[in-house]
Amino acid sequence: MITNEEYKHRRSRLRDEIIQNSLDAYLVSSEESIYYLTGASYKPLERPFFIVLWPEREPTLIVPMLEKVHMTKANIGTVKSYWEYPSPFGLGWADVLKTIIGNIKTLGVEPSLSLEIASTF
Secondary structure, three states: OOOHHHHHHHHHHHHHHHHHOOOOEEEEOOHHHHHHHHOOOOOOOOOOOEEEEOOOOOOEEEEEHHHHHHHHHHOOOEEEEEOOOOOOOOOOHHHHHHHHHOOOOOEEEOOOOOHHHHOOO
């Protein structure tokens, strides 16, 4: 069984890479990577899940509102949620993601990031 300490160590190694590459943050979006970094499993279907990793603070996990309670088991920093389609104005995944990443200048992303998500910022 993989321990919480191992998941923290994995995120710490990624955080070191963020610092070495002078990134303001790194966006994790693939189901496999989120599982690797947290141990939390889920079925995304068409609903995106994200982890924003920062060089100097706890990560932020962004999940659909219906998954918020379930995903708190990820034991990872802050868990923010968004309303699913049709979401009220300003409360969809793109709005929450934009609010979280704010005005950062250098955001690292996984190569598998979809064009739909990348075009939101």
